[in-house]
Amino acid sequence: MRRSERKIERIINYRRVLIKLDREGQTNIFSHQLSALTNATPAQIRRDLMEMDTSGSPAHGYVIKELITSINHYIGVDHEHVAIIGLGNLGKAIINYVNGSSENLKIIAGFDIQEEKVDRVVAGCHSYHLKDFKKIADKEDINTAILTVPVRVAQDVAEEIVKAGISGILNYAPVNLHLPENVYVENRDMIAAVEKVAYFSDH
């Protein structure tokens, strides 16, 4: 795991909470309040936020709108274009969920090899044949992909999209991908997740 992964996870989480509070009309927040809404300690939060170009005041805490802007600047992920490969039930559910929930991110292109899944639109996401991946990824400036293909083809598909310029993969196929070191892969094996929770609910 890269050194700052946990920190980036925490900061993304702070941003989600802050956006929600801002929508609800709250203007300021103290680190201990943000702590109660996340899994981080107040000290951890203050340390993480020290690197942003905004600072809290002892009397009023952080200004929420400023903090969101600072985090957006720090993370630098804004209107990111994402592709999804594999348009089965899970793929389609993820498109609906992400495109219906996020303002910063959009899954703009879906890919499959089955003709009946190609050339359609799901929740604002157009679908293409996988053979056109590189062309579309170049055109749409896509470097992040979600992989929801069957396990038997996951490694081949991953290699193909990496060759086409993808440098970050959220992998839902239950297999460890072997890819060049500069490619960031986050594995989300759903079965393993359920098995783990089932284990800890018994222990």
Next chain:
Amino acid sequence: MRRSERKIERIINYRRVLIKLDREGQTNIFSHQLSALTNATPAQIRRDLMEMDTSGSPAHGYVIKELITSINHYIGVDHEHVAIIGLGNLGKAIINYVNGSSENLKIIAGFDIQEEKVDRVVAGCHSYHLKDFKKIADKEDINTAILTVPVRVAQDVAEEIVKAGISGILNYAPVNLHLPENVYVENRDMIAAVEKVAYFSDH
């Protein structure tokens, strides 16, 4: 995070890989071979497997079938009954995926508050009204639940199912749940996961 979480994750991952190899007809494996198929080092694998009641031999490695049996015994999760609450697109996709992929786990009951989603069967999972949760959970001996409800109701629903005896929750709602300490919660915020991968694919 509980002390042994990472270890349990690794062991669940070893089991998945071993089951696949067993199906493909492979009988033995060395720790360095298992290492190439997982993200763990050979030393880590040997350390993890030392607690199982089977051991590898220097000449032949581990016997795969024995190792699977030992892991099943160690983990103790067998034919686990799981519930899912929230039968939207994501909930239905998860039922199809889990019930179509896993032998050990089955999502046997789904719950929602919308009448048109109640009293149906999806991939072997019967659906009920949420008001019947405790009755069904008691009858079917369910203590693990997957939460795919809208964020605004997630905390209330979580409290309700915990009162009904749930002690492990896989939470797909993008909110930090506040629950008693004995309840194990694993958060799977999909938006945050995509944001994190997008960040690291740019950096």
